[in-house]
Amino acid sequence: MGDGPLPGGRLHAPECVAHAPGRGTIKIVARDVPIRALVSALAPAVALVAGLPFVNRIEPVVLGLPFLLFWILGWVLVTPVFLAIAYLLAEATPDRTAGGASR
Amino acid sequence: MTTPLLVIVAFVLVSAAVGVIGRGRGEMNIERWSVGGRRFGVVLVWLLTAGEIYTTFTFLGASGWAYSRGAPAFYILAYGTIGYIISFFLLPPVWRMAKRLGLHTQPDFFLARYDSPVLTTLVVLIGVVSIVPYLQLQLAGLGMIVEIASAGAVSSHLAIVVGFAVTCVFVYTSGIKGIAWVAIIKDVAMIVAVVVIGIGLPAMYFGGVGKMLAELIRQHPTHLTFPGGTTTMGVGWVISTVLLTGMGFYCWPHTFASAFSAKDDRTLRRNAVIMPLYQLPVLLVFFVGFTALLVMPGLANPDTALLALVGRSYPSWFAGFVGGAGAVTAMVPAAMLLLGASTLVAKNLYRPLRRGPVSEQHLMRASRGFMLAIAVTALVLALWSPTELVKLLIFGYDGIAQLFPGIVLGVFARRVTARPVILGLVAGVAVVIGLIWSGHDPFLGLNAGFAGLVVNAAVTLISMAIVSAGEPAGAHVPGTQC
Numbered sequence: 001m002g003d004g005p006l007p008g009g010r011l012h013a014p015e016c017v018a019h020a021p022g023r024g025t026i027k028i029v030a031r032d033v034p035i036r037a038l039v040s041a042l043a044p045a046v047a048l049v050a051g052l053p054f055v056n057r058i059e060p061v062v063l064g065l066p067f068l069l070f071w072i073l074g075w076v077l078v079t080p081v082f083l084a085i086a087y088l089l090a091e092a093t094p095d096r097t098a099g100g101a102s103r
Numbered sequence: 104m105t106t107p108l109l110v111i112v113a114f115v116l117v118s119a120a121v122g123v124i125g126r127g128r129g130e131m132n133i134e135r136w137s138v139g140g141r142r143f144g145v146v147l148v149w150l151l152t153a154g155e156i157y158t159t160f161t162f163l164g165a166s167g168w169a170y171s172r173g174a175p176a177f178y179i180l181a182y183g184t185i186g187y188i189i190s191f192f193l194l195p196p197v198w199r200m201a202k203r204l205g206l207h208t209q210p211d212f213f214l215a216r217y218d219s220p221v222l223t224t225l226v227v228l229i230g231v232v233s234i235v236p237y238l239q240l241q242l243a244g245l246g247m248i249v250e251i252a253s254a255g256a257v258s259s260h261l262a263i264v265v266g267f268a269v270t271c272v273f274v275y276t277s278g279i280k281g282i283a284w285v286a287i288i289k290d291v292a293m294i295v296a297v298v299v300i301g302i303g304l305p306a307m308y309f310g311g312v313g314k315m316l317a318e319l320i321r322q323h324p325t326h327l328t329f330p331g332g333t334t335t336m337g338v339g340w341v342i343s344t345v346l347l348t349g350m351g352f353y354c355w356p357h358t359f360a361s362a363f364s365a366k367d368d369r370t371l372r373r374n375a376v377i378m379p380l381y382q383l384p385v386l387l388v389f390f391v392g393f394t395a396l397l398v399m400p401g402l403a404n405p406d407t408a409l410l411a412l413v414g415r416s417y418p419s420w421f422a423g424f425v426g427g428a429g430a431v432t433a434m435v436p437a438a439m440l441l442l443g444a445s446t447l448v449a450k451n452l453y454r455p456l457r458r459g460p461v462s463e464q465h466l467m468r469a470s471r472g473f474m475l476a477i478a479v480t481a482l483v484l485a486l487w488s489p490t491e492l493v494k495l496l497i498f499g500y501d502g503i504a505q506l507f508p509g510i511v512l513g514v515f516a517r518r519v520t521a522r523p524v525i526l527g528l529v530a531g532v533a534v535v536i537g538l539i540w541s542g543h544d545p546f547l548g549l550n551a552g553f554a555g556l557v558v559n560a561a562v563t564l565i566s567m568a569i570v571s572a573g574e575p576a577g578a579h580v581p582g583t584q585c
């Protein structure tokens with residue numbers, strides 16, 4: 001099995017590989033989660049940080065919290081949901097370890 | 104002896120006893136001492152990771168910053184979440200590599216992956232040098248807690264020495280499993296204390312959190328937006344600090360190694376899913392800091408805000424309970440830091456220097472010896488070079504986060520060799536030291552450590568491109584063989 005995408009948009013290669021591939025390329029060595037899981041998990045991090053310049057204000061006060069604090073807290077609270085989705089997507093992707101065995 | 108002091112002493116002694124008993128039966132060897140025989144399930148791994156989150160820093164530093172700086176303290180609420188998201192991807196492959204190759208420490212990982220003694224030594228040095236301020240922070244916090252709780256009857260210096268001696272005893276005898284058991288006491292006590300005071304104090308003085316915040320906004324309209332009570336910590340500083348500390352979160356030798364103690368890789372991923380919620384009590388700590396600002400403004404040392412307000416508002420036994428929780432909260436992370444640092448010095452610096460075989464018992468003795476040496480160094484610094492708590496943590500992160508490119512590329516990019524990583528590390532560390540010593544932190548509104556990390560990553564990637572262009576196709580990359 002090569003490093004090409006598998007069905008389901010997944011790139012797979014075990015993390016320990018004996019020989020380097022062709023010159024000048026950086027091969028993914030340990031991607032064992034599908035792209036969708038990657039996106040799901042990274043979304044809250046990107047949203048939280050990228051939003052900061054735009055939410056640096058008190059108003060509107062939400063649930064008694066100034067908006068800036070509400071924004072940060074809100075993303076912290078929903079991050080487990082996004083990570084749980086990513087976990088399920090990663091688990092649902094077949095043959096997590098079998099790809100490694102075929103090398 | 105006053106009531107609060109009595110409660111604190113009892114707390115510390117019970118915890119130490121649990122730590123010593125927690126070692127379990129059988130002979131101690133370095134595998135058991137440092138990674139618990141790699142048999143921990145989700146609960147113990149969770150406890151160990153959690154042991155990292157609630158440190159004296161959370162307790163005193165976060166409330167101190169909420170008190171003196173306001174909104175910039177919010178970075179503390181955000182960075183853990185970024186760290187867990189990164190760990191979701193990073194730790195499982197690291198665990199598998201560690202399992203397959205029998206790795207114990209973070210430098211083991213670097214050696215296995217890059218096969219470079221120079222890089223490994225550099226990693227050990229950066230690790231230990233970054234750990235010392237973090238350790239110093241725990242000690243300084245411990246001293247502060249006991250001194251205030253005993254109303255000056257016990258000096259902070261005496262408290263630091265005694266608390267630390269007790270910590271050394273249980274690390275020395277029990278290793279990581281003893282620490283995990285004490286972490287249970289610590290987390291329960293800590294959460295009870297934080298929930299009670301985080302909700303109770305705003306209610307006591309203002310009739311609720313919402314009313315307290317409304318009053319704060321009325322009295323200090325700029326305190327709750329960046330840059331808060333500072334002039335330099337604007338949005339750029341907060342974003343760069345969140346990214347720096349988020350990326351550095353699992354670069355610490357002891358947090359990195361806590362992944363090794365898991366019994367499988369799924370445990371680590373499940374752990375990452377729930378951990379962000381564990382960050383929430385930090386919010387309550389902020390509320391305490393804000394309440395303190397309104398009730399008792401003008402404290403000389405903002406780090407004492409939480410303790411001062413608790414002492415003024417609650418009966419003395421409860422102040423003792425909060426102090427005891429705080430003291431154990433300093434001891435557990437201090438124990439983990441000590442264990443992490445000493446294992447890597449013994450295994451990755453000392454052993455390679457000794458030619459010929461080194462027995463397990465010899466290495467175990469060496470680890471314990473280095474543990475005491477590192478403990479004394481941090482102790483001396485804590486006693487004679489006091490600094491604000493949050494500053495100490497950020498200094499530590501400035502250094503340790505420089506390992507991030509080497510770790511991530513090591514796991515995810517097959518072509519990377521040692522030389523680009525070494526060059527990047529040296530460049531990054533040089534930038535950080537240069538900026539801090541010349542007084543340029545923040546630099547252009549960004550955290551100096553983040554500036555170092557950007558230079559580090561750029562140098563690594565550029566030299567990687569140059570190295571791989573000069574190498575013959577299909578060349579063997581050392582360390583990637585399994």
